[in-house]
Amino acid sequence: MEVTRERAWETLTRYTKSEALLRHARAVEAATVWYARRSGEDEELWAAVALLHDFDYEIHPTLDQHPQDGAPILRDEGWPEEVVEGVLSHAEHLSMPRDTPLKKTLFACDELSGFVHACGLVRPDGIDTLEPKSVRKKLKQPSFAAGVHRDEVYEGAELLGLELDEHIRNVVEALRPIAPQLGLRTAATAQA
Numbered sequence: 001m002e003v004t005r006e007r008a009w010e011t012l013t014r015y016t017k018s019e020a021l022l023r024h025a026r027a028v029e030a031a032t033v034w035y036a037r038r039s040g041e042d043e044e045l046w047a048a049v050a051l052l053h054d055f056d057y058e059i060h061p062t063l064d065q066h067p068q069d070g071a072p073i074l075r076d077e078g079w080p081e082e083v084v085e086g087v088l089s090h091a092e093h094l095s096m097p098r099d100t101p102l103k104k105t106l107f108a109c110d111e112l113s114g115f116v117h118a119c120g121l122v123r124p125d126g127i128d129t130l131e132p133k134s135v136r137k138k139l140k141q142p143s144f145a146a147g148v149h150r151d152e153v154y155e156g157a158e159l160l161g162l163e164l165d166e167h168i169r170n171v172v173e174a175l176r177p178i179a180p181q182l183g184l185r186t187a188a189t190a191q192a
């Protein structure tokens, strides 16, 4: 099977109906592909793995099933092992080695995309003017977007060999073009 973004979206939307989960998938995709583009990696492959990483969360909402019980479904659907392994590698509790740039990037973008998204939702212009400094400040407030694991955000930047501020800046830049699809306001809509 040829690995494409479009096929991944098809598989994802067959198992996932929640708008919030679809937005999460798109955000992680945008950030992951931003890094793929920057280093000349296979954008279709990286997009597919990012879109699929939580594809089974709606049917397997607990960690005794997600994402490990999703793997046989992906194999049945014809997804190659490279994709299945990439998907499995994002889960902390499976302790799989993050031994490729794709696995490192997916892990680094998963929690931070969600966090940047959450920061944008409480700002009048979304993420248009969001700076790393205010993201870092929010990271230190445990009650804000409490579901985001801070240690995984810090670990992700380290895994990429980036300063946290640079990683935040990259993710914000990656999400800006899809801000409206993520339900975020923009400077343009704020004025309207």
Ligand SMILES: [Fe+2]
Binding pocket: 053, 054, 066, 067, 090, 091
């Ligand atoms: Fe997950």
Ligand SMILES: [Fe+2]
Binding pocket: 024, 028, 053, 054, 110, 111
């Ligand atoms: Fe995720």
